[in-house]
Amino acid sequence: MNETTMESAGETSATTGGKLAIIAYSGTADKLIPLGVLAQAAAAMGFAVEIFVTGFSLLAFTKERHELPFAAEYAAMAPQLAESLSANKIAPWDEMLRQAKELGARVHACSMMSTVMGLGPDDFGDLVDDVVGAATFVAAAEGAETFFI
Amino acid sequence: MNETTMESAGETSATTGGKLAIIAYSGTADKLIPLGVLAQAAAAMGFAVEIFVTGFSLLAFTKERHELPFAAEYAAMAPQLAESLSANKIAPWDEMLRQAKELGARVHACSMMSTVMGLGPDDFGDLVDDVVGAATFVAAAEGAETFFI
Amino acid sequence: MNETTMESAGETSATTGGKLAIIAYSGTADKLIPLGVLAQAAAAMGFAVEIFVTGFSLLAFTKERHELPFAAEYAAMAPQLAESLSANKIAPWDEMLRQAKELGARVHACSMMSTVMGLGPDDFGDLVDDVVGAATFVAAAEGAETFFI
Numbered sequence: 001m002n003e004t005t006m007e008s009a010g011e012t013s014a015t016t017g018g019k020l021a022i023i024a025y026s027g028t029a030d031k032l033i034p035l036g037v038l039a040q041a042a043a044a045m046g047f048a049v050e051i052f053v054t055g056f057s058l059l060a061f062t063k064e065r066h067e068l069p070f071a072a073e074y075a076a077m078a079p080q081l082a083e084s085l086s087a088n089k090i091a092p093w094d095e096m097l098r099q100a101k102e103l104g105a106r107v108h109a110c111s112m113m114s115t116v117m118g119l120g121p122d123d124f125g126d127l128v129d130d131v132v133g134a135a136t137f138v139a140a141a142e143g144a145e146t147f148f149i
Numbered sequence: 150m151n152e153t154t155m156e157s158a159g160e161t162s163a164t165t166g167g168k169l170a171i172i173a174y175s176g177t178a179d180k181l182i183p184l185g186v187l188a189q190a191a192a193a194m195g196f197a198v199e200i201f202v203t204g205f206s207l208l209a210f211t212k213e214r215h216e217l218p219f220a221a222e223y224a225a226m227a228p229q230l231a232e233s234l235s236a237n238k239i240a241p242w243d244e245m246l247r248q249a250k251e252l253g254a255r256v257h258a259c260s261m262m263s264t265v266m267g268l269g270p271d272d273f274g275d276l277v278d279d280v281v282g283a284a285t286f287v288a289a290a291e292g293a294e295t296f297f298i
Numbered sequence: 299m300n301e302t303t304m305e306s307a308g309e310t311s312a313t314t315g316g317k318l319a320i321i322a323y324s325g326t327a328d329k330l331i332p333l334g335v336l337a338q339a340a341a342a343m344g345f346a347v348e349i350f351v352t353g354f355s356l357l358a359f360t361k362e363r364h365e366l367p368f369a370a371e372y373a374a375m376a377p378q379l380a381e382s383l384s385a386n387k388i389a390p391w392d393e394m395l396r397q398a399k400e401l402g403a404r405v406h407a408c409s410m411m412s413t414v415m416g417l418g419p420d421d422f423g424d425l426v427d428d429v430v431g432a433a434t435f436v437a438a439a440e441g442a443e444t445f446f447i
């Protein structure tokens with residue numbers, strides 16, 4: 001790679017839209033909100049957005065609907081929070097994620113944990129683009145703002 | 150932006166003090182410790198520090214004092230840990246954060262979740278600098294070491 | 299630092315193998331899986347891997363064996379998950395971490411939390427390379443994909 005190319009590459013990652021890469025792991029209902037908000041906000045800013053769904057969060061992305069638990073420590077706040085989200089007309093997390101995807105966000109399901117949880121590619125809803133290994137995500141997340149949620 | 154400016158911008162983010170950007174979300178009492186420690190350590194190293202308070206962590210930043218829950222899985226360790234933190238003269242998390250702020254750290258409350266939780270700008274204590282949207286934080290976190298706590 | 303040196307520094311961090319830096323904090327048994335998987339995958343890709351063990355996760359790295367709790371919200375899934383991990387011949391997290399370390403990954407225990415939890419350097423097993431302060435980790439994590447697990 002010559003110096004000019006190098007500088008161009010540097011410019012791209014340092015000064016254009018940026019990149020957000022999230023590992024969605026915990027699978028509590030409340031944590032889907034920051035997932036949706038961050039993905040939607042970053043995509044709207046022109047960021048590349050890469051989401052890697054693994055662990056218990058896989059249950060939020062299956063065709064079959066699962067009743068997800070709320071964070072144990074704040075479970076008592078769940079009904080009040082749900083009511084307030086609705087009263088304030090905050091879009092549901094999956095709608096925010098759908099908006100992010102229309103702007104280019106990509107959602108990957110973790111192949112290893114899918115296997116462990118007995119989930120095949122056909123078990124996931126249309127929010128999931130593909131099923132990949134952790135290495136693919138780690139490569140895609142280079143230079144990104146990275147969060148484990 | 151001309152090339153000289155571009156390179157200057159690159160220099161700043163790549164070679165000076167660095168940047169730390171934390172999303173404080175979970176709101177368990179124990180997780181305020183790494184928040185304080187990381188912010189204080191990074192600020193003391195000359196890093197820019199940006200903290201975005203959202204979710205249940207907003208309850209740790211209100212004027213009104215809330216009794217925060219401890220991580221459910223380790224709740225039995227809470228008394229012993231509190232005693233040991235005190236015996237080892239570890240500064241409380243808010244004091245560490247205050248030290249970080251004296252060195253330039255900035256603390257932002259999430260506007261959306263503040264609204265959802267019925268909190269206005271006047272409800273926050275003096276650790277909070279302002280109330281902003283997620284997009285503002287995502288922009289400020291570019292090039293940072295980013296953590297979701 | 300002159301401009302040539304500066305550009306070389308930029309090249310290194312922008313174009314070689316990359317870096318992964320993880321803070322292992324939560325200390326639930328389930329979260330050791332993504333810790334092992336990410337470390338192993340990144341190390342195999344030629345990434346520098348830096349792991350900072352703090353909080354309750356220190357209990358997973360002591361010579362003395364501790365029975366770690368499972369994420370409270372998904373505790374009911376623990377037996378089924380353990381069985382499926384075994385049936386699918388997924389390596390245990392510590393074996394994955396050991397593979398990562400053979401490829402250069404470094405594991406640091408947090409000095410402050412070690413003290414708070416009454417753990418000295420000799421209390422840690424051989425997965426831990428050294429006991430350091432948060433500032434050392436923050437410095438080592440510059441330019442990395444950073445995750446708080």
